[in-house]
Amino acid sequence: MNKLEPLPPATAFCGLDVSAASLAAALFKPDQSLAERAFPNSRSGHRSLLLWLGASKARVRISLEATGVYSLDVALALEADPRCEVAVLNPKLVNRFAQTLSRTKTDAADAVVLAEYSRRMPFTPWQRPGIKQLGLRALGRHIESLTNDLIGVKNRLHAAQSAAATPQAVRCDLEQAQLALERRILKMRQEAGKLVAGDDQLRRRFHLLTTIPGIAEVSALTILCELLLLPPEMTVRQWVAMSGLDPAHRQSGTSLNKPSRISRTGNRHLRRALYMPALSAARFDPHLRGFYLALRQRHKTALQALMAVARKMLHAIYGIFKSGQPYNGQLLFPQLELEVKSIAG
Numbered sequence: 001m002n003k004l005e006p007l008p009p010a011t012a013f014c015g016l017d018v019s020a021a022s023l024a025a026a027l028f029k030p031d032q033s034l035a036e037r038a039f040p041n042s043r044s045g046h047r048s049l050l051l052w053l054g055a056s057k058a059r060v061r062i063s064l065e066a067t068g069v070y071s072l073d074v075a076l077a078l079e080a081d082p083r084c085e086v087a088v089l090n091p092k093l094v095n096r097f098a099q100t101l102s103r104t105k106t107d108a109a110d111a112v113v114l115a116e117y118s119r120r121m122p123f124t125p126w127q128r129p130g131i132k133q134l135g136l137r138a139l140g141r142h143i144e145s146l147t148n149d150l151i152g153v154k155n156r157l158h159a160a161q162s163a164a165a166t167p168q169a170v171r172c173d174l175e176q177a178q179l180a181l182e183r184r185i186l187k188m189r190q191e192a193g194k195l196v197a198g199d200d201q202l203r204r205r206f207h208l209l210t211t212i213p214g215i216a217e218v219s220a221l222t223i224l225c226e227l228l229l230l231p232p233e234m235t236v237r238q239w240v241a242m243s244g245l246d247p248a249h250r251q252s253g254t255s256l257n258k259p260s261r262i263s264r265t266g267n268r269h270l271r272r273a274l275y276m277p278a279l280s281a282a283r284f285d286p287h288l289r290g291f292y293l294a295l296r297q298r299h300k301t302a303l304q305a306l307m308a309v310a311r312k313m314l315h316a317i318y319g320i321f322k323s324g325q326p327y328n329g330q331l332l333f334p335q336l337e338l339e340v341k342s343i344a345g
Helices: 043-054 069-079 091-098 105-122 133-162 170-199 200-211 219-228 238-243 268-284 286-297 302-323 334-344
Strands: 011-016 022-028 036-041 058-063 084-089 249-253 256-262
Touching: 011 043, 011 069, 011 105, 022 043, 022 105, 036 043, 036 105, 043 069, 058 069, 069 084, 069 249, 069 286, 084 091, 084 105, 091 105, 133 219, 133 249, 133 268, 170 200, 170 219, 200 219, 200 302, 219 268, 219 302, 238 268, 238 302, 268 286, 268 302, 286 302
Parallel strands: 011 058, 058 084
Antiparallel strands: 011 022, 022 036, 249 256
């Protein structure tokens, strides 16, 4: 069937629990009977899964959790088949749904929960990313991992240099490990820079990011890597929810009244990437600093105010991507212009 032709609605619903080595599948067939099976998480396993799904002679709606590289290949294989509709879901969203159905936690039980999600919940199709976007995101995540390793090595080296009992051989080895990691990070950033420079949209968005105070080239690259796979139809509120920067309130009657905090139900890599830029912007950008100080005057904690700044920066990024225009704090805070001058001055 040609993907350009109208497709019939889904009449079979599948849940797929993905791990590094295996896929647990649960399928509600058109007659509502449930079939379950396990497959290897490999190319041959993906082909066997498609053959098994095709045996139902129906269009299949499939839900699976986003588990990084483990779910990406199978999602690409399923999305390429015109008989399949694929949704890649936030694991925390699935977990909340699962709590209403079952307390059992096994791969097979999780697959059944995902099949129920396919059958009951609104469907948002997964958008296949481009090759460059996939490559840049992989580079960004690898750079983040190497950076975390570098921080660990630096901490160990500092401790080793402070302890008189540490042998010189240990210190030399840690110094060499630090230099090696720094070289690897530099090389990966150069490779990522080549990908950005070779694509007009990526290059344009990278430049726009650097117009926001607090976002330099390193931060811009990390943020871009996390945002470029998002569907273009997403709203700014969905961006915020996806990042886990949306506020979560915990109040009920008179017995429960806890301070608000961010939900953390989203992309932790993006939250980390925004933290240092938000810290810098809250000090040096007059508009974001005014916003930060206004929140502090309303008795928000420093961390609450800083997360609000990160959330506003995400709004700013969404706006400059949509408009193609550089950052303008007056457009982000038109109602706070007078407050900014009085507070920040």
